[in-house]
Amino acid sequence: MLKMNDSGKFERHTNTRLSILRIIFDLGFLVGDSVTWPDLMLAEHVATQLGRMPEFVHTYPEIKAHMQKVRSIKMLKEWIESRPATKF
Numbered sequence: 001m002l003k004m005n006d007s008g009k010f011e012r013h014t015n016t017r018l019s020i021l022r023i024i025f026d027l028g029f030l031v032g033d034s035v036t037w038p039d040l041m042l043a044e045h046v047a048t049q050l051g052r053m054p055e056f057v058h059t060y061p062e063i064k065a066h067m068q069k070v071r072s073i074k075m076l077k078e079w080i081e082s083r084p085a086t087k088f
Contacts, residue, residue, distance in 0.1 A: 021062050028069070035070055043070035 024030065030038040046067040049056040057064040071080060
């Protein structure tokens with residue numbers, strides 16, 4: 001979980017980070033051995049946040065790698081490259 005500290009920066013809770021990273025390392029995807037809705041949701045959330053805060057995953061290269069893995073799936077990659085740009 002991310003929590004804003006007094007200086008306006010996000011603090012990361014280690015237990016949550018370790019749980020998510022353990023799932024990604026063990027399975028490659030969040031649920032099972034192939035891409036599912038949770039993978040799509042996380043990948044899109046990370047991509048959106050990176051556009052707003054490039055430092056969002058600076059200390060979590062595994063999360064960024066997961067996003068890149070999901071977004072590199074051929075059909076998804078083609079759709080992402082051809083979809084209209086939106087704020088959301």
